[in-house]
Amino acid sequence: MANRVVLGNANGEYGLYVSQKDDNVLSPNKQLSFDSRAFNGLPVHAFGEGTLDAPSGGASDRSSGALSYAAGSLGFAPLFAVRYSFAGDISNGKATKVYSLSSMFSSEAVNDVNGQTEVETGYIELKNGGVSAVATTSAITITNRYGGRTVQIFSSNTSSNVPTVVTNQGAQLIKYAYIIFGVEDFTGGQGL
């Protein structure tokens, strides 16, 4: 039987070494089963890519459906990584720029009243941007929050000095890619 386990000095370096069956750990002919000098990567459980069109019709966002992991439920919420690009970032089918998850939202309500003429206009201006993702035990959902700028007038007794109504001005389509790792999330749901 070959020596298969060393905890200590092997060939001048201290560590834990395990060889494959019938392979001598002190002079291995095959890749070691475990080598404490090696940096272990994260096991990939599932991955995919796609497109989410720009939010429209005044919506602030657009979500994918729940994209299942090939092997079903993991029993824990997994670590994940999502990156995205805009359409203009794609050249010959490859992304030249990618962005990490982040999102912003602003809402400003304005009530403009002229005390002398009693002319009154109330409107709300919404701005949305970014991408977010939620990974559960069995599926990931990605949301395009690039809804752009929307101005809605909620009250007005004048036709002059009224802001222009806009809907999803500057909203953007995104192209996304995701990886689900076979380890439990340790980022508080933020992903890598």
Place this chain on the structure above:
Amino acid sequence: MSQTYNIFYTDSTKAIEWVTNGLCTDEMISDQADAGLAHMQLELDEFNICENHYVNDAANGVVEYSALSPSVSAASIAIDATSTITNIPAGTTIVVERGRETISTITMDSDESLTLTGTMAGLYNFTFSKAKYYSATTSITVQAQS
């Protein structure tokens, strides 16, 4: 190398809403249907094809947008002179901007042409957009009186 892509689209307009090569369960497809999105699968070499495309009437392929090609009779006119933009399909939305200010939004009727009279000097930008067409822009300069 081609892959199977799941395409979710609005059946009435054939507009593609989102695309994935990830695993789509029957339950998720049903949920999307409840949200108003139809589903089809396509073998594609690259998923970029879904951008600027819509689903065909038979729901078995995608079609690239057509080009909007508005034609301007005069790109520069004097005050009170006119310029006509033709070859605009009915239903096209036209946003007129002077500088950064949006001054008008028009929906093209069956005339398919727009005659404009220069009443104030400046550079006027026109953006044309219509479903299933690439957007197009053009501009007209109204010269200041010398």
